[in-house]
Amino acid sequence: MSDLLPPDAEEMRAWAEAARAAFPAPFAALSSDVRVVVEEWPDDALLDEMKIESAFGLTGLYEGAALTERSVDHPEPPSTVTLFRRPILDEWADRGDVGLRALVVHVTVHEFAHHFGWSDEDIARIDRWWE
Template sequence: MTTADPTLDDIEAIARKTLAALPAPFVAGAAEVHLAVVDWPPQDVLDELDIDDPLDLTGLYDGIPLTRKSVLDQPVQPDTIWLFREPILDELAERGNVTLEELVAHVTLHELAHHFGWSDDDIAMIDRWWE
């Protein structure tokens, strides 16, 4: 990468590298999830989540967690991990103590954990990112 801001493709490449490096038990579940990288979260998503500042949402899992899926579920859209470039870059600048690769990997894995049915509290027990 150059000194210019990372592109959507740069962030996607980091996320895909993160997913490719998963331990074997998680590879199949991760392969079922679509990855989407866009600049900003959509306003309807922010409204639904009651988030006023779009910089507060770096990623989102949109789908039915594996722990709640049923063979009776008819998929309307693929389960998706959304990464939001501008909020990620804002958090990167605010933190100053992590690399882009570390931050994108963290957001990607956090959202993938929701796909596996983990709550934010479950994730926080093993990923103490804020420390």
């Protein structure tokens, strides 16, 4: 990343992949089949479906069935973690109290937590990030 330009989608994705690579056992193995993508913005249909008024309100998304909801009889196709680059950049600029890479890692870990079957409430109990 240059001093004048924010990271592009590929650099942000590389940060997310590095975060996943650092997961401890058994989470590293359990996350290996999840796709990680970076898009500029969430689309309007997704925002409508989630009842989110502003695209700036969604920095990441987990799509798929949590591991706790899968079974041998009903395996799921690979899941996806999507990071939304522009909302992350906006949140980083607004916060001013966290590094950009740290924010990307946080959003990545939060979305993977949903893959592991944790609810937002479960995550909040162990991660006081937003306080």
